[in-house]
Amino acid sequence: MAGLVVLMFVVAICLLAPVYAHSVAHVNPFSSNLQGTTMINGKRVQVLQSNTQGLGFGVTPIGPTWNLQHYFLGADNQGRDVFARLLYGGRNSLLIGSASALLCCLVAAILGIAAGYFGGPIDWVLSRIFDIVWAFPIYLLAISLSVVLLTTGLNVGPLHVGPGSLLLPIFIIAAVFVPYVARPLRGIVLSLRQREFIQAAVGSGASDLRILWKEILPNVAPSIIVFFPLMVAFDMLTESALSFLSIGVQPPAASWGTIINDGLGLLYTRPWVALAPGIMIVITAVSLNILGDGARDAFDPKAKLRGSI
């Protein structure tokens, strides 16, 4: 329950990002603001402040003001409001994490159930595909796909996804995690296939589709539900890693990974730029993990499936 509450809070404040940016802070978090100013303690100051000490070199963005109306967490090196970007970044991170987890679980359920139920050549082919994908280190595969697709975009038949689209990381992350979900589901279905109630359904002349829909799916669904929040956490972390490497969400759009990347160059002077999204990732991932554990206990208390990040 605690996990769900924290998660809902994070989701809620991220959804309020446009309200914060436009009505509270009055900033555009996607546009450089190198010559901009803001108010601190009644004084108008530059968002990027020139050094006046020593030889006078260097320009440093303002740090946290802890005032929601004026650069609450300070500015990044483009003079953009870090807190506003943090909220917008959370939207993208959560969107990519949940959408890719949903897509991954959907595809994995179809393939895993098909492999386990039909067996034979279908199982052999699908299992070898899982093996091949599984053979690659997951981040290496995700990075390779991202680097290629970020240059050309995804063009498959009538499907055209531009290089900067959020759909790209969603597809890539979903694809690389499919075997991690499909494999255990295949095992569950293989086991179910031998159970008496399935044999009875086959013996009574029920069609494959009916057996899959009425008998197999209801028994596999709890496992998928348990997997889902864990996969959201996994996928969100993967997205952050890719964005940190500049091959996920593309600027000026933000995700927690891109903000950490932005903050890397400011670690010595403005550590909050990198720390804040890092803290948000930890909070969200832990709450999703707790939620996943709760879902497992609720839906499948005897489950052997255990997963955590």
Place this chain on the structure above:
Amino acid sequence: MNRISAWRRLRVTVASLSVVLGAVAIAVPSSASSSSGPSFTYQPSHAGGTLKLLASTAGGTLDPQVNYTLQYWQLYQATYDGLLAFRKVGGAASFDVVPDLATAMPTITNGGKTYTFTLRKGVKFSNGQTVTVKDVQASLQRLFKVSNPNAGTWYNQIVGATACLAKPATCTLAGGVVVNPATNKVVINLTSPDPEFVDQLAVPFGSILPASAPAKDAGTTPIPGTGAYAFSSYNPNRQLTLVRNKYFKVWSAAAQPQGYPNEIDMIFGNTVESEVTQVENGQANWVFDPLPSDRLSELSTKYASQLHVNPLTAVWYLPMNTNLAPFNNYMAREALNYAIDKNAAVRLFGGSKLAQPVCTILPPGFPGHVNYCDYNKGMGSTYNGPDLAKAKALVKKSGTAGMSVAIVVTNDSVNEAVGQYVQSVLNSIGYKATLKPLSANIQFNYIQNTKNKVQISLSQWYQDYPAASDFLKVLLSCQGFHPGSDNSINIAGYCNKAIDAKMAKAETLSISDPNGANKIWGQIDQQIMGTAAPWVPLFTPKQIDFVSSKTGNYQFSRQFYMYVDQLWVK
């Protein structure tokens, strides 16, 4: 030459002009500069140790006749020699050309078209082989065989160069380079007088290499040289190592002085932040990369005595591809010139004490530079800020609004920050901009090749030698544009035959009237920016070198910047 990918170029000196002026008037041995004059005094007590230099990425090929990066040109000063060299001292004298592997400055005859050198005897390559006139001949031929970036703009005036440019593999420079092993004479014949030829022989492209050097880019394999140091190993992902050349003996301290460290290591792969910290802690001696702006405040207060700041004649600019949408439309190029806030770019570089905004192609203080600013808020000869309203109107009028634009930058912090700013500006005036950061190892060649369809990029140009042609002719003439090649230094792809003719006129005039020629160069600058605007000039930077407290004897050449081999390791 750009700096990050770090390319740079160097051009004519007053000294070299006088060489040719004298030569045209009468056939005399050039006495513009000689090895007499200022030079470093070697202090053996400071010799020894390993100098540790840090760069986030390697600088590409190690071949001195191909590589065009400041990163390696600084190292080539201690590893390779040409017939001539720029004097290795600090200050203005570093623009002087002095004899290096030649015994004296060339004798120039035939109305400035024939240069006769005598090769020094007894100089050896780092592999023990003696340097001969055959090596000189082969090295000049090799410039064409390896497709030297400036083969078509600098060395094309050598007799026989036309055939070499057409068929590089069979290049002989017949009639262009004539050598006599018996007398050790090298005669170079030009098709027309070139006041900058001595400078072009003095940069690393003019390095004399063994005749056995491969007739292709040597890549990561070191080619033996004659300098005080030799490259011993090169792994672009890890380290470049220089050790003393055991066959080296000082023949001219002005051209190739003895160095101090026993070994020089350039280590790759660290972030710039980490590099700065290592130098602060005395774990390394010097950072090659531009210092991150967030560390500058700290450095300029706590480590002021270890910072060395020197003015440069250089420019950071945005070359726009004049042959590719949307920037094949003049109004689109005008719009971006109006939209970019050059002062904002200066802030990303570290503030107004480290850079000044520029509107011209030729940097302030450079021969031919004229103060003017066409694309400006209000009128005037100085920069007053952007005019976004005008920019938006121009984009709308051009019919290019809504087009996708990709900006290609190097992936270091300063370049990427400027790239993000440009992206933001492009989005604000009606384009859909994306940023494409690439490793410095490949970005400069990538943006030159038309096959990569680069619309706009961020690049830098650091003078090869102080002559207007080094910016205007090299970067914006038809001769510098080679579609499909990685060595097409005219990145904007701007080609205007009328402008080229005017450049030729200025070059010819520079032999007899340098001031008159510079006026024409100034007009060309204004004409290119005023009628075509193929670039957005951003700012002219200063060079900041940050050395550790354990490093001594910092010496700065206005030609090639910090002398790496003259540093003391304490």
